[in-house]
Amino acid sequence: MAASTPSTTLAPRPTMLRAQEAAKTLEQALKRFRGELTVADAAAKSGLALRDAETGLHELVARYQGHLAATSEGQLVFQFPNGLVKPKSNTPRWLRKLGRAAVGVGRFVVRAWVSIVVIAYAVAFGALMIAMAAKDDGRDGLGDAVEVVFRVVFEALFWTFHPFSPFYRPYEPSWLGQSRRQRRLPKVPFYERVNRFVFGPPPPPEPTAVEVQQGLADEIRRCEGRVGVGDVMRVTGMNRGEADAALSRLLLDYDGEIEVSEDGALIYVFKSLRQTALVEQSPGRQMQPFWRRKAEMLPVTGNPAGSNLLVGAVNGFNLACSGYAVANDLTVERLLWEFNQAMERSAYAPVEVAPPTGTPLLLGWVPFLFSGVLFALPALRSLGRRRQRRRLEAENGRRAVAARVFEQPRAVYGEDELAKLWQAGAGRAPTPQELLASVRSLGGEFDLHEDRPAFRFAELARERKALALARKQANETERSPGDLVFSSDR
Numbered sequence: 001m002a003a004s005t006p007s008t009t010l011a012p013r014p015t016m017l018r019a020q021e022a023a024k025t026l027e028q029a030l031k032r033f034r035g036e037l038t039v040a041d042a043a044a045k046s047g048l049a050l051r052d053a054e055t056g057l058h059e060l061v062a063r064y065q066g067h068l069a070a071t072s073e074g075q076l077v078f079q080f081p082n083g084l085v086k087p088k089s090n091t092p093r094w095l096r097k098l099g100r101a102a103v104g105v106g107r108f109v110v111r112a113w114v115s116i117v118v119i120a121y122a123v124a125f126g127a128l129m130i131a132m133a134a135k136d137d138g139r140d141g142l143g144d145a146v147e148v149v150f151r152v153v154f155e156a157l158f159w160t161f162h163p164f165s166p167f168y169r170p171y172e173p174s175w176l177g178q179s180r181r182q183r184r185l186p187k188v189p190f191y192e193r194v195n196r197f198v199f200g201p202p203p204p205p206e207p208t209a210v211e212v213q214q215g216l217a218d219e220i221r222r223c224e225g226r227v228g229v230g231d232v233m234r235v236t237g238m239n240r241g242e243a244d245a246a247l248s249r250l251l252l253d254y255d256g257e258i259e260v261s262e263d264g265a266l267i268y269v270f271k272s273l274r275q276t277a278l279v280e281q282s283p284g285r286q287m288q289p290f291w292r293r294k295a296e297m298l299p300v301t302g303n304p305a306g307s308n309l310l311v312g313a314v315n316g317f318n319l320a321c322s323g324y325a326v327a328n329d330l331t332v333e334r335l336l337w338e339f340n341q342a343m344e345r346s347a348y349a350p351v352e353v354a355p356p357t358g359t360p361l362l363l364g365w366v367p368f369l370f371s372g373v374l375f376a377l378p379a380l381r382s383l384g385r386r387r388q389r390r391r392l393e394a395e396n397g398r399r400a401v402a403a404r405v406f407e408q409p410r411a412v413y414g415e416d417e418l419a420k421l422w423q424a425g426a427g428r429a430p431t432p433q434e435l436l437a438s439v440r441s442l443g444g445e446f447d448l449h450e451d452r453p454a455f456r457f458a459e460l461a462r463e464r465k466a467l468a469l470a471r472k473q474a475n476e477t478e479r480s481p482g483d484l485v486f487s488s489d490r
Contacts, residue, residue, distance in 0.1 A: 019252045022048060022056030023063065027084060030060075034083040038075060055252065060084065062249040065241045070260040118194070118374070121367045122314050125321040128335070128363075193307045198377050201302030212236060215287045216250060217273060222286060224474040225274040226267055228463040229443065234406050237290030237399075239441035261466035265459070269470075275481045289406065291399035295392045300382055315371050322368035331358040393426040398438035400425025405442055411461040413444075415453035 017025075029046035030037075037045075043053040057078045060066060064086055067079040188196075196202075207215070219235055220227050232243040247268050250256060256270040301308055324330070333356040359365070400421045405413070415435070422430045422438060430438070436446060439455045447456040 017048070017052040017055065019055050019059040022052045023059035026053070026056040026060060030080075030084060032083070034080060036069070036077050036079050038077060042078070058248040058251050062245045062252070065245045066248075067241065067244050068248070068258070068266055070264045070266055072264065074260040076258060076260070117367075117370060118311075118314055118318060121318045121322070121371075125318065190307075193301075193303045194311055196302050197308060197311045198374055200300065200378070200381055201298050203298065213250075213253075216246070217254065219287050220250075220254070220270050220273055221276075223467075224471040225270045225478060226467055226470045226474060227270075228265070228267060228467050230406065230460050230463055231467075233402075233442065234289050235287035237402075240443040259470070261462070261470075263462050263466070265462040265466035267463075267466055267470050271478045274478045276479055277481060289403070291403040291406075294399070295395045297385070297389055297392050300378055300385070312375075315374050318367050319371040319375070322364055322366075322371060325360045325364040326368055329357060329360055330363055331356065331360045332362055333358060334360075335363070393428060394430075394434050394438070397422035397426035397430055397434065398441060401435075401438050402442055405444070405457060405460070409457075409461065409464055411456060411458055412447070412449050413455050413457070414449070415455065418455060 025046050025048055026042060030042070033045075039050055039054045039057065042048070042057055043050050046053060046056075048056065054076075060080070061068065061078060064080065064082075064084050067081075069077040069079055071077060215235065216232065219231065223231060227247075229240060229243045229247060232238060232246050233240065236243070236246070238246060250270070251258070251268065254270050255272045256268055259267045259269050261267060303311075337355050401418050404418070404421050418439065419430060419435055422435055439446070442457070443460050444455045444457045447454050449456070
């Protein structure tokens with residue numbers, strides 16, 4: 001009986017893997033990889049089909065900020081110079097969510113408790129001062145004074161100060177010196193101004209990821225379905241690596257493809273995104289270039305001087321009173337003992353009993369540390385403003401350079417020319433490192449042109465030339481979804 005010949009069968013493959021599934025397989029196969037590879041390289045290393053390997057590579061470029069290049073034969077080369085390692089600036093999603101949750105909880109605690117704790121301690125310390133001053137007036141006078149003062153404190157806190165009260169006054173008092181015209185303008189709630197005093201003003205709203213993608217999709221349609229890395233950089237302000245990653249994501253989301261021009265420029269084509277059923281085909285809304293928006297430094301608090309003076313005065317009063325309590329060991333037991341002594345004291349037979357001792361917490365260390373933190377936070381923000389200002393100046397210098405590079409495109413720019421533009425935007429002269437970083441973020445490189453320092457933007461120049469030709473040759477029939485052959489209302 002002849003021995004049967006062993007057979008080997010290939011594992012069945014689905015017709016098309018999802019991008020996330022293909023990327024997961026490639027991650028396992030390219031754990032320690034660093035460098036360049038083609039789609040065929042990735043398919044050979046992972047065992048994926050060519051179409052799945054290409055889809056997975058685009059997903060990895062978007063995830064790890066890789067780069068795309070093209071050969072003279074029109075082949076795509078995927079570059080991962082640092083391997084499959086996420087940039088240090090990209091905080092893990094769970095940590096970002098945790099940070100946002102912590103900030104939200106912190107702001108809620110301040111909103112709900114600063115107005116209570118700060119005002120409550122201020123009124124309580126004031127009540128204690130009144131009671132201590134009146135303790136020599138006799139038992140009835142002292143008891144009535146304490147009862148009335150604390151009843152007023154409780155009623156004021158419940159009905160006025162906390163942000164959940166239906167009758168609380170949310171705005172600043174009119175006696176802070178604002179004019180009648182200013183008081184007619186929309187006002188910020190008072191507890192929000194306390195919040196700004198502690199945490200600083202809220203940053204200006206940034207477009208969400210969905211809004212950015214909506215804008216890019218509209219820009220793609222406006223540009224005849226043909227865009228390049230420079231187009232994404234122009235409207236979003238991303239650096240070249242981030243723009244590469246964003247386009248790789250758009251390729252997956254909008255069924256795009258990459259074409260390579262004769263001189264090696266990459267053109268991202270989105271024919272499916274051009275289709276429209278609208279009768280009037282508008283050219284689309286053009287996104288404003290990012291350099292039209294200047295990066296501005298936020299104030300320390302964002303409050304008028306009157307608000308800061310009011311919050312600072314109340315908090316300073318609490319700090320002084322709690323410091324006095326700490327210095328004199330004024331515990332709650334000691335305070336009650338003082339009141340009892342005042343009520344039981346006789347002019348002819350003074351009571352001599354040692355006062356209780358202990359660590360003052362409720363009236364001492366707790367409000368003392370709390371008030372100190374409220375002063376420390378804006379002080380720390382003030383100390384970091386110099387570094388923040390230099391960072392914003394560098395960003396404005398980069399935007400000024402970007403305006404020249406994109407509005408007056410050339411392949412080569414002199415170093416002196418870009419340095420003057422950077423200085424005009426930032427308000428100070430750049431260091432060589434700052435200028436080089438700005439140029440590289442826009443896709444440029446340092447070079448010597450006619451024996452003089454210069455910066456070359458060769459890739460952007462090739463891309464711009466290729467895109468102009470591709471958009472001119474774009475077929476208008478791509479806009480049409482086809483003739484209707486069926487409708488449910490017929």
